[in-house]
Amino acid sequence: MSAFKIEPILRSLHAKFGPMVTLRIGTRPAIFIADRTLAHEALIHGGAVFADRPPAVATRKILSSNQHNISSSFYGPTWRLLRRNLTAEILHLSRVKSYTHARNWVLQILQNRFESQAKAGRPIYGTINFMVAEMGWDPEVWEDPMAFKPERFLNSGGETFDITGSREIKMMPFGAGRRICPAYGLAILHLEYFVANLIWRFEWKAVDGDDVDLTEKEEFTVVMKNPLQAQICPRLK
Numbered sequence: 001m002s003a004f005k006i007e008p009i010l011r012s013l014h015a016k017f018g019p020m021v022t023l024r025i026g027t028r029p030a031i032f033i034a035d036r037t038l039a040h041e042a043l044i045h046g047g048a049v050f051a052d053r054p055p056a057v058a059t060r061k062i063l064s065s066n067q068h069n070i071s072s073s074f075y076g077p078t079w080r081l082l083r084r085n086l087t088a089e090i091l092h093l094s095r096v097k098s099y100t101h102a103r104n105w106v107l108q109i110l111q112n113r114f115e116s117q118a119k120a121g122r123p124i125y126g127t128i129n130f131m132v133a134e135m136g137w138d139p140e141v142w143e144d145p146m147a148f149k150p151e152r153f154l155n156s157g158g159e160t161f162d163i164t165g166s167r168e169i170k171m172m173p174f175g176a177g178r179r180i181c182p183a184y185g186l187a188i189l190h191l192e193y194f195v196a197n198l199i200w201r202f203e204w205k206a207v208d209g210d211d212v213d214l215t216e217k218e219e220f221t222v223v224m225k226n227p228l229q230a231q232i233c234p235r236l237k
């Protein structure tokens with residue numbers, strides 16, 4: 001059974017048995033944690049214990065160069081070396097700045113594509129993946145969690161939202177703890193850069209009668225079953 005199909009089953013198991021459920025999948029027990037405080041306890045306080053990865057099955061060993069890539073390697077010297085190399089050589093702020101040229105180039109490609117699509121008057125199909133984990137939906141943390149309210153991340157104290165969850169986990173789209181996505185800064189920079197520019201340059205309108213439908217579909221990653229359709233119009237003549 002794929003991880004995706006098991007999700008509704010897990011949701012009902014959590015509702016019945018509480019935020020921690022253990023299932024035997026294959027030969028190993030698999031523990032599922034649905035509570036953000038337990039996740040914080042495991043990933044931040046017990047960080048070193050839970051930063052390891054299990055031995056891979058034969059097919060995964062081939063795909064992961066026998067677990068010699070950063071995401072599947074054991075928590076040890078190989079992982080530390082790969083992580084340090086990636087963080088210092090690729091993801092360091094000074095390197096990220098040096099990709100400005102590539103970012104502008106990609107933005108230009110997107111802009112050209114959208115301009116010709118806008119001219120043709122066709123709706124465009126966009127695919128957005130939402131990391132919709134149970135923790136990000138907690139109504140005790142988020143007022144009206146399913147509502148689109150980007151202003152919820154702005155607070156009057158001028159403090160920015162801590163996406164790393166180091167003090168407390170309120171959502172964890174990049175994971176948390178020692179194996180947290182090392183590229184979350186780059187990912188957020190790129191998301192902000194492209195979204196801001198594309199909204200600045202184009203007016204986006206929903207196609208009549210089409211609402212945002214968050215039903216999911218499993219592909220290589222989880223994608224929208226019914227992709228957004230938008231009518232776009234260049235703002236600057």
Ligand code: HEM
Nearest residue numbers: 070071072083173174175176178179180181182183186187
């Ligand atoms: C919006 C974009 C992205 C999201 C939501 C995302 C999310 C994640 C998540 C959830 C993990 C697993 C963390 C864990 O195991 O606890 C992860 C790991 C990882 N991500 Fe990302 N990621 C994004 C973009 C990127 C990009 C652009 C790169 C590379 C340039 C990248 C490189 C990695 C690597 C190497 C790991 C494995 C880290 C390790 O095991 O030490 N990610 N990411």
